[in-house]
Amino acid sequence: MSQSDPSSTENDVAANLAEIQRNINSACAAAGRNTADVTLVCVSKNHEADHVRKALVDGRRVFGENRVQEAAGKWPGLREEFPDIELHLIGPLQTNKLKDAVALFDVIETVDRPKLANALAKHRDSTGQCPDLFIQINTGEEDQKAGIAPKDADDFIKMCRDELKLPVKGLMCIPPVDEEPAPHFALLGKIAERHGLKIKSMGMSGDYEAAIRLGATHVRVGTAIFGSRGY
Template identity: 40%
Template structure:
């Protein structure tokens, strides 16, 4: 699949250029390839091209994919990035390495209780509604410190940082604003004593703005795998 490999390389170049503009080391920004709705074969191709971290939104689809790629399990890192319902937390706790979408203590408590003892702690990010959209998941910025402290205290979880999915914006200055807010919140939580290292922000359309504002992980799907077909 030469298009996928070309796209992957193009996204890596975009990240590197944005990091250069920001005076950052490109290696300080991790690429998470969002493979939701795309087949396991595409993940296998991307893995062969050097990609290791993959993001999924839908639990059952992800589990099918993880099983199909069981031969690569030791060399893949699976991130759950979608809204998580309480009744779906157990398979996520058992099969994923990261969860980016924790916005309720109840979900964090379930993930903690359901994470198997034989696995490393589950890496988690608190999702923040950085652009104030009523329709978006995520905790309000003013409530993030309380939730982050509670999550950090739970066993079998490792609080890594913050995640957001801002409202789409047309120009880079408008795109930068919610990422700047999230970065400021990240810094605030760090000064409060939380050991955070991850800012999960930026997607296909705004990764440059996110990198300039300090993203350590960008979640890119369409620019790598192509347009999604949700008909199934």
């Protein structure tokens, strides 16, 4: 796996993106997949707007942020310059931030519990607004990590889609840092297949090529693009 060294090319965002795209293309070719079927989500958390703008100038339009408050301070101005941005929330969402998140994000990737699902449905019913949603699966069943346990995933997905009529478009996972990610990607793929969900958001800077070979449609890459965290 060949990836950008953020310590040496931290400010060369365009070069980093070009290398990552080459890696994506190679991984797709190895898996017999169409490159157009993989979306690179540029993870811009903890980076200032001027640094993020380099990726926008390079033509990228899909970005991920972890925190509602940080995104609210950064993206409205960038959207004025680049109105076709698609912004994903990839960090945990507290219900007291839900209204702001719905107004700001086009996709929420971290629907992870019944309380949040019900709150999203209630907000949708009262305002008519709800972004596309991914359900986060805690494939490693880690106590410190958000997400629905795999054994509860089927019931939760059915609740969100059938009972609450939420716009669930796919699944997302973050494998344990100390484990081989491939089995986690495969598990997410099996759950998605059972429910006819085509979108699988999995793979980050260190393992996105493996994720693509196992069917990822969205890969979330930050450090390999923007370098070490800016804030």
